[in-house]
Amino acid sequence: MLLEGEGDPGEHAVDREAEGVSEGFVLANGQQDEYPDRDTVPVGEALRIVAHVVGTGSWPSDASWASDR
Numbered sequence: 001m002l003l004e005g006e007g008d009p010g011e012h013a014v015d016r017e018a019e020g021v022s023e024g025f026v027l028a029n030g031q032q033d034e035y036p037d038r039d040t041v042p043v044g045e046a047l048r049i050v051a052h053v054v055g056t057g058s059w060p061s062d063a064s065w066a067s068d069r
Helices: 043-056
Strands: 011-013 021-026 032-036 065-067
Touching: 011 043
Parallel strands: none
Antiparallel strands: 011 065, 021 032
């Protein structure tokens, strides 16, 4: 997730080929959410994207991302 500042909903990396949903964490109050699998990326891809963003301040040109704004 890449934010422009406090309160910004930001942008996040996505896997445009992923299908389905996955269960999230169960919170102390019992709440459990589901998330589209496209809203996650494999760890190796996530680390590559983070390294690029930290090094350049922008998304890699070949990364897929979605704006939550």
